[in-house]
Each structure stands twice: as C-alpha cells, then as structure tokens.
Amino acid sequence: MASWTSCLFSLLLVGLIAETAGELLKSGGFETLAGWACPHPAQCTLTNDKHSGQHSVLVKGRHETYQGPSQLVTLLPGHLYKINAWMKLLNDHADQNLLINVGFQLTDDSHIYVAAAGHFDAKVSEGWVHVQGDFVAPHKPLKSTRIYFESKPSASVSFEVDDASVTQAQHVTPVTTSYLNQQIDQHRKSNIHFNVQTAHGVHHNNVRIHVLQTKKSFPFGSSFNAGKYNANASHGRYQDFIHKHFNWAVPENALQWYTIEHQRNHMNYQTALDAIHGVRQHGLKVRGHSLVWSAEKHVQNWQKNISAHELRHVVQLHIQQTMHKMRGLLEHWDVNNEILHFQWYQDRFHDPDYNLELFRLAHQIDPHVKLFLNDFDVVVRGDATLEYLAQAKKYKAANVGLSGMGVQCHFPEGLTPDATAIKQRLDLLSTAGVPIWVTELDVVAVDENKRADLYEAALRALYGHPAVQGIIFWGFWDQTHWRGPHAALVKGENLQLTAAGRRVLDLFENQWMTDESHDLSQSGNQFKVRGFHGDYEVNVYYQGKQHIKFNFSLGNQDETIELIVNP
Numbered sequence: 414m415a416s417w418t419s420c421l422f423s424l425l426l427v428g429l430i431a432e433t434a435g436e437l438l439k440s441g442g443f444e445t446l447a448g449w450a451c452p453h454p455a456q457c458t459l460t461n462d463k464h465s466g467q468h469s470v471l472v473k474g475r476h477e478t479y480q481g482p483s484q485l486v487t488l489l490p491g492h493l494y495k496i497n498a499w500m501k502l503l504n505d506h507a508d509q510n511l512l513i514n515v516g517f518q519l520t521d522d523s524h525i526y527v528a529a530a531g532h533f534d535a536k537v538s539e540g541w542v543h544v545q546g547d548f549v550a551p552h553k554p555l556k557s558t559r560i561y562f563e564s565k566p567s568a569s570v571s572f573e574v575d576d577a578s579v580t581q582a583q584h585v586t587p588v589t590t591s592y593l594n595q596q597i598d599q600h601r602k603s604n605i606h607f608n609v610q611t612a613h614g615v616h617h618n619n620v621r622i623h624v625l626q627t628k629k630s631f632p633f634g635s636s637f638n639a640g641k642y643n644a645n646a647s648h649g650r651y652q653d654f655i656h657k658h659f660n661w662a663v664p665e666n667a668l669q670w671y672t673i674e675h676q677r678n679h680m681n682y683q684t685a686l687d688a689i690h691g692v693r694q695h696g697l698k699v700r701g702h703s704l705v706w707s708a709e710k711h712v713q714n715w716q717k718n719i720s721a722h723e724l725r726h727v728v729q730l731h732i733q734q735t736m737h738k739m740r741g742l743l744e745h746w747d748v749n750n751e752i753l754h755f756q757w758y759q760d761r762f763h764d765p766d767y768n769l770e771l772f773r774l775a776h777q778i779d780p781h782v783k784l785f786l787n788d789f790d791v792v793v794r795g796d797a798t799l800e801y802l803a804q805a806k807k808y809k810a811a812n813v814g815l816s817g818m819g820v821q822c823h824f825p826e827g828l829t830p831d832a833t834a835i836k837q838r839l840d841l842l843s844t845a846g847v848p849i850w851v852t853e854l855d856v857v858a859v860d861e862n863k864r865a866d867l868y869e870a871a872l873r874a875l876y877g878h879p880a881v882q883g884i885i886f887w888g889f890w891d892q893t894h895w896r897g898p899h900a901a902l903v904k905g906e907n908l909q910l911t912a913a914g915r916r917v918l919d920l921f922e923n924q925w926m927t928d929e930s931h932d933l934s935q936s937g938n939q940f941k942v943r944g945f946h947g948d949y950e951v952n953v954y955y956q957g958k959q960h961i962k963f964n965f966s967l968g969n970q971d972e973t974i975e976l977i978v979n980p
C-alpha cells in the first residue's frame with residue numbers, strides 16, 4: 414500500500430514538473446480533450462486504456478492519413494523544439510508509421526509541414542511506443558502552428574495517443590560559423606612544429622620553408638554511375654573528375670541486388686567490378702551499397718514469388734556470393750539499406766531479429782570489411798534520430814560486427830541545413846559510440862548560388878562535427894543525378910563547374926587544405942604550422958634554390974620536424 418501511494422505521488426509530481434517546464438501543449442496527458450481538435454470524419458474519444466493517468470485519446474474512423482488529434486501551439490521562428498508522445502497502433506498494416514507532424518501557416522498563408530517524430534514499421538504487438546523527435550520552426554513569420562498526430566501509409570488504422578509534450582529545446586546554443594570553424598580547427602587539424610637549425614654561415618634571411626598539403630586524409634567522395642564510368646562518358650571527363658577530386662567513391666546502384674540479379678540466376682557483377690577496379694587503380698577507396706534493401710519497391714518480383722523458406726536461403730546465397738566477388742575491393746558494406754524505415758524481409762519471415770542475422774552472416778564471411786547501417790531523415794530531420802540511435806545501440810550490444818552508422822543527408826528542397834539542429838542530432842547519434850559517415854549528401858536548388866550556399870551550410874555543419882568520419886555526395890553531375898540537375902556540382906558534356914561545384918571544391922581543396930610558406934626571417938627558427946590531416950610535401954629553399962625536399966603525413970598527433978640547413 415505504501416509503495417502504491419508513493420508511486421501515485423511521484424506520478425503527480427512528474428505531471429507538475431512537466432507543466433512548469435515550458436510545456437506548450439494543453440491536456441497532453443489526455444485526461445480531457447480541452448484544446449484538441451479532431452478533423453471530421455475521424456473520431457477522437459477519451460478511453461480508459463492509457464499509458465499513464467486515467468485516459469488516453471482513441472482515434473478511429475479516419476479517412477485520410479493526416480487525421481488524428483491536433484492542437485494549435487505558439488512557437489518562435491527559427492527555434493528548436495523537442496516533441497514526444499506515447500502512441501499505440503490498434504491495427505496492423507505493412508510499414509505502418511506512427512507520426513507527429515507540425516504544420517506551419519506563414520503570414521503569406523503558405524504552409525510548411527515538418528516531420529517531427531516518428532516510430533516506423535509499427536506493430537500492434539509493440540503496445541505503447543515512445544515517439545520522440547525534434548524540429549526547427551521555419552525562420553519566417555508564423556501565423557499559426559498546429560501539431561498533428563498521424564499514421565500512414567494506411568488511413569484506415571486506428572491508434573491511441575497519451576502523454577504528449579512539446580517544449581523548446583533547453584540549453585541549446587545556436588551554432589555559428591565561427592563555432593564550426595573552431596571545431597574544424599580542433600578536430601581536423603594538428604600542429605606541425607618546425608625546429609630549424611642553420612649551420613654556420615647560413616643566414617636565416619635566405620631560408621624559406623614551403624609546407625604544402627598534397628592529399629587530404631578526410632574521406633571525401635561521391636556515388637557515381639558505373640555504366641557511365643565504364644563507358645568513359647564525356648570523353649573521359651566523368652572519370653577524370655572522379656579521380657581528380659574524390660578519395661572515396663560508391664558505385665551508385667551497380668551493387669544493388671536488383672542490378673546484379675534482376676532476373677533470377679542471371680548475374681551481372683561485371684559492371685560494378687569494372688568500375689570499382691577503375692577507381693581503385695586511381696587510389697580511391699570504395700563503399701559497397703548495399704547487400705540487401707528492405708524497401709518493398711526495390712525487391713525483385715521473383716523474390717516475392719518464392720516461399721519464405723526458399724527466400725531465406727536465396728538471401729544467404731546472394732550475400733555469400735556478392736561478398737566473395739567483392740572481397741578485398743571494398744572498405745564498407747551497407748548490409749541492409751534503410752531498415753529503420755523498411756522491413757520487407759523481416760516481415761516476410763516474421764522475424765524481428767532477421768537483420769541481426771544478416772550482420773552476423775556478413776561479418777563471418779568477411780570480418781575485415783566494415784559493416785554499416787544506412788538510413789535517412791536521421792540528421793536532416795529529427796523525426797527518426799532517436800530510433801536510429803536505439804537501433805545502433807542494439808546492433809552494437811548484439812556484437813554482430815556493426816562498424817558504422819550511415820546518415821544519408823538528402824536535404825529536401827526549400828530547407829536550409831540548420832547547423833544547430835544538425836549538431837543536436839549528431840550529438841545524440843554519437844552517443845552510440847559508433848563512427849558516423851555522411852553517406853548520401855545532396856541539396857536541391859534551381860539557383861546555382863543558392864545551391865552553393867546550401868552545400869556550404871551542410872558541409873560546414875557536418876565536417877565541423879567530430880563524430881563525422883567521412884562525407885560522400887550522392888552524385889555530382891547533372892546528366893546522372895538522381896535528384897535531377899538542380900542538385901549537381903557540374904553540368905553538361907564538359908562537366909563544367911556550377912557555382913555549387915566551385916564552392917564545394919573551394920572548401921575541400923583550398924580552405925580545408927594547408928599551403929603555407931615561412932621565411933625564417935619572419936617566423937624565426939622555431940615556428941608552428943597548424944595543418945589539416947593528410948600528406949605533405951615540404952620544400953626548403955636556401956637563397957631561392959630548392960635545398961631540401963621531403964614528405965610526411967599528419968594525423969591526429971602533433972608532429973615535430975627537425976631540420977638542418979647547411980650552406
């Protein structure tokens with residue numbers, strides 16, 4: 414009895430704290446429906462089933478996916494908000510999601526909808542699930558803002574909601590360009606201490622030291638079209654651009670199962686192999702994408718026709734065969750693409766842990782290649798971040814060979830990458846203790862200069878986060894970009910640089926590379942160069958003539974270079 418009362422007391426206390434900590438929703442505990450709207454013909458009623466308290470809201474009779482309880486709130490433009498609720502699905506449907514979306518009406522009466530929190534591939538058997546996320550209110554004058562509790566793709570499922578909350582994110586310092594530059598300096602550079610002795614008779618007025626970075630070690634790459642690469646598209650210019658500007662590459666869809674084995678037992682590995690050998694000969698490293706893809710629309714029809722028993726065997730054979738073919742050629746493999754959002758194989762086998770089995774299998778076949786999760790809307794938006802974190806923690810704890818979290822970063826058109834939100838989400842994801850790679854970056858803007866600004870904002874925020882260990886673009890040429898010409902860095906038959914391309918290359922090949930000359934008369938015999946990580950060539954000139962030349966590599970550790978300049 415004593416414990417029952419203290420439990421009740423602490424529940425009341427939690428309620429009180431929630432009310433006083435800047436809660437923006439009214440009746441989020443659904444003890445009453447005051448403040449809530451419910452669009453016709455859906456019905457929202459209080460029910461005795463609950464996550465806490467006495468009631469929750471039950472939504473049924475929906476005709477559209479957006480229908481469910483909604484509430485007007487007052488938010489400040491440009492601010493970051495946290496949102497969460499407990500939701501419970503009442504009817505199963507394939508790939509059904511429980512979602513919290515936010516609709517903004519601007520003062521010009523246009524609307525912006527933002528996915529704020531989601532639980533993906535929900536199942537009735539899960540019961541109450543915690544749906545959590547964050548979102549940024551548009552940096553524009555707001556007329557009104559409405560929070561929607563929804564479920565899709567099926568409009569006919571019913572669900573319940575309880576303990577909903579929206580609060581402004583606390584203790585969040587806006588991330589500025591100068592903060593990001595300071596982070597880049599701290600995490601992407603080390604010190605090179607020069608200690609120069611000049612022999613008798615050598616006057617330091619006549620000694621100049623040129624420190625030139627010749628290669629960056631930070632992985633910077635793009636996906637590319639293997640067919641166009643192999644065909645030496647645009648008279649070799651496509652190949653040349655890849656070889657010259659990137660140190661990593663991903664054959665875009667050439668390794669997808671639907672490409673390799675479109676028709677059952679008719680394999681084509683050659684296109685991918687030719688392209689992979691080609692870029693590797695030019696010193697690039699390659700990611701494998703992906704062994705399996707659980708989105709139903711990417712599963713070949715022939716797989717949908719065979720028995721679950723046979724299919725399971727076929728998946729295993731495919732992974733074995735593909736990993737053997739690619740052994741030693743790839744640094745990474747995305748094991749099963751986008752499993753946070755799509756679960757076709759898992760559902761087909763009624764096996765919630767099927768993807769753990771695939772990781773185990775892949776790790777056993779080749780323990781050297783790094784195995785990745787790879788998913789979307791985990792950094793660009795905040796609706797899937799926490800679910801991705803939980804997934805990564807689960808895979809890490811299961812010890813199945815997880816080596817990386819791929820965050821795709823396809824920024825939607827019209828959304829400016831928000832450095833503050835990106836930092837918050839990367840901070841959260843990094844708590845899994847698994848390396849993070851930006852695996853599929855793109856932005857879309859018709860205007861090339863606007864596109865340049867968007868790429869720069871994204872790159873600075875991503876490169877400026879210490880947990881990010883590599884950045885891969887998802888295409889760069891307008892002739893073959895999956896998002897169309899308005900995402901491209903280069904255009905036309907001549908692969909002419911767009912303003913966006915010039916900006917991106919200026920960052921990676923100029924601003925984020927080191928090239929310094931020091932005259933000993935100015936810097937003294939001991940000086941420091943703070944250099945980006947990578948390979949360097951040092952030239953020492955005496956009386957204008959090259960005197961000493963050597964190379965070295967700079968990593969996370971500071972380096973000291975002792976030099977003697979003889980006459």
Ligand SMILES: *[C@@H]1O[C@H](CO)[C@@H](O)[C@H](O)[C@H]1NC(C)=O
Pocket residue numbers: 645648649
């Ligand atoms: C690609 O095409 C260019 C121009 O036609 C040619 O010079 C180059 O040798 C070709 N490269 C390959 C690998 O075929």
Ligand SMILES: *[C@@H]1O[C@H](CO)[C@@H](O)[C@H](O)[C@H]1NC(C)=O
Pocket residue numbers: 714715718
């Ligand atoms: C799958 O089965 C359907 C119906 O049985 C058939 O029409 C279709 O051709 C089959 N597809 C493949 C790729 O085997």
Ligand SMILES: *[C@@H]1O[C@H](CO)[C@@H](O)[C@H](O)[C@H]1NC(C)=O
Pocket residue numbers: 627949950963964
């Ligand atoms: C030093 O680096 C440059 C540029 O990468 C290269 O061309 C040269 O061969 C290297 N020299 C030595 C001695 O390794």
